[in-house]
Amino acid sequence: MRAYLYVSLILLVIFGGISGYLYNKFSVLANTDFSPPPVTVAAATARMETWPSVLQAVGTIRAVNGANLAAEASGEVTNISVASGQEVEAGQLLLTLNDSLEQASKRRAEANLVLARQLYERDESLIKQKSIPQSQYDRSRADLDAAVASIAEIEAQLGNKRIVAPFAGRVGIIEVKAGDYIDSGTSITTLQDLSQLEVDFSVPARHYPELRAGLDIAVRTASSEQTFAATLQAVDAAVDTGTRNLALRALLSDSEGLLPGMFAQLDIDLDQARDVVTLPETAVTYSAQGDTVYVVTNDDEGLLVMPRVIRSGEVRDGRTEIRSGVESGERIVSVGQNKLYRGARIVLEENPADFTQ
Incomplete structure (x- = not known):
């Protein structure tokens, strides 16, 4: 009986020691602060700024004087008077088609004109003497007019055999060669006056009340880091029924380094300043569920942050x-x-100037 008593006493001491050890261990753990340490971040102050109202659009650069030159008549190319990429003057001959048939017709018509003029002059003198009937005089005058008209018609045909520059500019790639036979309407080359360029673009029709000629436009292209100045010149008189967009045209003030056909991005200053609240771009977290910022607040224990859904522009x-x-x-x-997370404790960066501009 005494042995059982000793064993029980020993077991009581052992389990009591273990219980005391575990109690002390868990007491220490219970009093330990497991909250994460404050996160070091940089913060910025939302501020009010005055921004100009800007409408963005995309467009295509074109030459004020630009044309695709094509043949007005069929024929064999007998001479090309310019080279691709050459600068030409207004009226300069670019290309000639075979005009031997028209030249022969012109010589025949000139001979007929000489005869018709002689007959008319003879009948004019005779009619004054009343030696011929009025009908003969009228016929000779009509023959003279027909001969003159025939010459004009042939000269027009000869003009169609020659392609001349309608204005000064730069010739594009010439698409035909001497000896080629081309049909009427065949494209020959392009002619562009690069000294004055414009931009054609469109915007949704709802912006029509804000648009007027004279607005300033900033133009950017992928070919240059430079921003080009332009002025809104014209607003179309009707809206495109297919796209519900309104066509506009702007004139570039400086076109150095630009070419017709280039893609352009435009910022149209609507001349309507507005006050807006702004933040550094890095302060906004963008997501499909909504744009979010972390607002800095404080309580008795220090600074903390709370997420907030916003609408950015x-x-x-x-x-x-x-x-x-x-x-x-x-x-x-x-x-x-x-x-960060909701309610996270933070410490502000001591020198956040680089982040809050």
């Missing part, structure tokens, strides 16, 4: 327009959002 010079969700003066996390 345009981006200009590294700053994003906030259309709703943020008020001017609120502090927003601008760098380090990927480490």
Whole structure:
């Protein structure tokens, strides 16, 4: 009996020691702070700015004087007077078609004209003497007019055998060669006056009340880092019923380095300044579920952040327009959002100037 008592006492001491050890262990763990350490982030203050109202569009650059030259008559190319890419003057001969048949017709018509003029002059003198009937005089005068008209007709045919520059400019790639037989309407080359270019573009018709000639436009192309200035010249008188877009045309002030046919991006200054709340572009987290920012708040324990869904707008010079969700003066996390969650404790970067501009 005494042995059982000793064994029970020993077991009680052992289990009591174990229980005491576990109690102390769990007491230490219970009093340990397992909350994550504060996250170091940079913050920016939402501010009110005045932005010009800008309408964006895309368009195509064209020459004010530009044309695709084609043959007006059929025939064999006998002479090409210019080279591809050459600068030409207005009226300069570019290409000649075989005109031997027209030249022969012209010589015959000139001979007929000489005869018709002689007969008319003779009958004119005779009619004054009343030696011939009036009908003969009228016929000789009609023959003279017909001979003159025949010469004019042949000269027009000869003109169709010659392609001349309708204005000064640069010739494009010549698509025919001497000896080729071409039909009427065959494309020969393009002629572009690069000294003055314009941009054709379109915008949704709902913007019509905001548009007027004289608005300033900034034009950018993939071929140059330069921004080109343009002025809105014309607004179409009707809306395209297929696209419901309104066609517009702008004149470029400086076209150095640009070519007709280039794609252009346009920013149209609508001359209507507006006040907007802005944040650094890095402060906004974009997602399909909605754009989010982390707003900096504080409580008795320090700074913390809370996510907030916002509606963002345009981006200009590294700053994003906030259309709703943020008020001017609120502090927003601008760098380090990927480490944050709702209610996360934060420490602000000591020198966040590089992040809050």
